[in-house]
Amino acid sequence: MKAVLFLLVLFLISVLPASAADASQVDGTGSARIAELYSDLESFDVTLYSSQPEENLTLEVSLLRPERGNEEVIAEQAFSTGIFPANTMVVKVGFWEIRNAERGAYTLKARLLEQGKVLSESESSFVYGSNSASRLQVDDLVPNSEGITVALSPNQASLFDLEYMLIDGHDVIYSTKTEKASLTSFPEAFSASWGTLLENNKEYTGRVKVRVYSPSRGFIASTENFTARDDAEITDIYQDETGASATVLGRSQVPFEGSLVFSVYELQGTSGSGSSVFVESVRERVPVLLNGDDETVEVAWKERLTEGVYRLEIELFGNNGDVIERRETIIESDLSPSNASEVSPGTGNETPGENGGNGIPGFSVAAGVAGLAMIFALFKKLH
Structure with a gap:
């Protein structure tokens, strides 16, 4: 009987903790x-x-x-x-x-x-x-496809935290903070870049939440909607009679998947106001860019531009085929038509009569063949 009672007490001890744990989960x-x-x-x-x-x-x-x-x-x-x-x-x-x-x-x-x-x-x-006026005041808020900028002005010298939020519907899809920023007497702008990819032509909301530490801890919030767009700009170009290049800088968190078109026109008049004749056009895809990325795209003309003055037009097209930027410049070539016809496609400065430097001067292929034929005939006669 004592053994049965001991086993019953041992069973109750082992079961009760498990029941208490289940109850705590049910309670929340x-x-x-x-x-x-x-x-x-x-x-x-x-x-x-x-x-x-x-x-x-x-x-x-x-x-x-x-x-x-x-x-x-x-x-x-x-x-x-x-x-x-x-x-x-x-x-x-x-x-x-x-x-x-x-x-x-x-x-x-x-x-x-x-x-x-x-x-x-x-x-x-x-x-x-x-x-009761707050120590800080939000003067302006500008979110866009690159990031968000807020202009703050102080009513008193202030220490505060800034939280930047990118919102899609009810969801905060990206946020970043600047802690213990300060303003003393003059307005100042504070900025942050989005650290996530955006979808082209989609509407988002940019929000700033300012936490002021004194005299009592409180918050100021401001929001503004914007539509994300792909964006980029041409920052540098180079051109001569052989080809051209353009450097493109991304300016959006929407992946830029555009293209560059290089078009050459020969100017007929002596001034820039004269008529022009189309020469050729080359389209090249721009590598995918995000905000702050840059890539240089190079093209070569089918033939070197002969002596004259040319207008180079460079157009940057966006994801939807729209022209984002257009640049124009001049190419001045002093290459005469006779020199252009002598240019070798291999190096660009060799003529057909020049040797690469590894042969014997004055020794032609025909002479070599003739010599081999004579040696072969002599060898056959001896045998």
């Missing part, structure tokens, strides 16, 4: 949660965190304003969070369209749900139209 330990909230009357962001991968949770957000002892719902949104990894802070962003906003206090309420079950909820309040 390790599930996704709302870690941080921010809102103004232009935009909001919700920071989510989970110790395990999550998929297709629902985020509900509401903007409320106190009204006679109650809370009036000004705006609300609900959207899927998509897929996000474990142990990573994930930021979701949304935008308000508030018209005729009134001064006063507002509250952002957020709930994170899984199939209707609330996993986490949180709220944050802010004041719109307060008389």
Whole structure:
């Protein structure tokens, strides 16, 4: 009987810890949660965190304003969070369209749900139209296909953090930070480049979030939409009677997959205003470029340009076949037609009568053949 009782106690000891662990998971330990909230009357962001991968949770957000002892719902949104990894802070962003906003206090309420079950909820309040001026002011914000630039002016000497965000829908697809930046008395522009590829002709949102440290920690946010475009520019050109080259610099995070067209026209008049006759045109593909990359493209004319003055036109075409840039310059050649006909295709400066330097001067191929024939005849006669 004592042995049976001992075995029963041992069984209960081994089972109870496992039951407690299962209960802690059911109670929400390790599930996704709302870690941080921010809102103004232009935009909001919700920071989510989970110790395990999550998929297709629902985020509900509401903007409320106190009204006679109650809370009036000004705006609300609900959207899927998509897929996000474990142990990573994930930021979701949304935008308000508030018209005729009134001064006063507002509250952002957020709930994170899984199939209707609330996993986490949180709220944050802010004041719109307060008389207390911030130490910093956003004067202008310009995002484009290269990156984002914000102009800030200080009301007082300030120390702050800058977070730059590239947003596609509700997702922050790229972000970078500048920590402990400072302004004393003059406005200044701060910039960051996008570190991710963009899709041509697609609309994105650039957002800057400024964290001010004193007198109390607070935030200022500003957003602006833009359409991503492929872009590049010609930075250097070279030309002569044998060919031409152009250096192209990428100016966008949309991969540039364009081409260059080199066209030559011979000028008939003595001045640049005279008529011109088309000579030839060469099209070359530009290697794929991103912002800050450059490549030099070279072309050679079918024949050297003879004596005269020529107009060289270089056109840079974008991904969609549109002309991004056009440059013109002059080629002046002093190569006479007679010299041009003597030019060897091999080296460009040899004539048919010249020897490569390894033969015997005055010794022709015909003479060599004749000599071999005589030696052969003599050898045959002796035998």
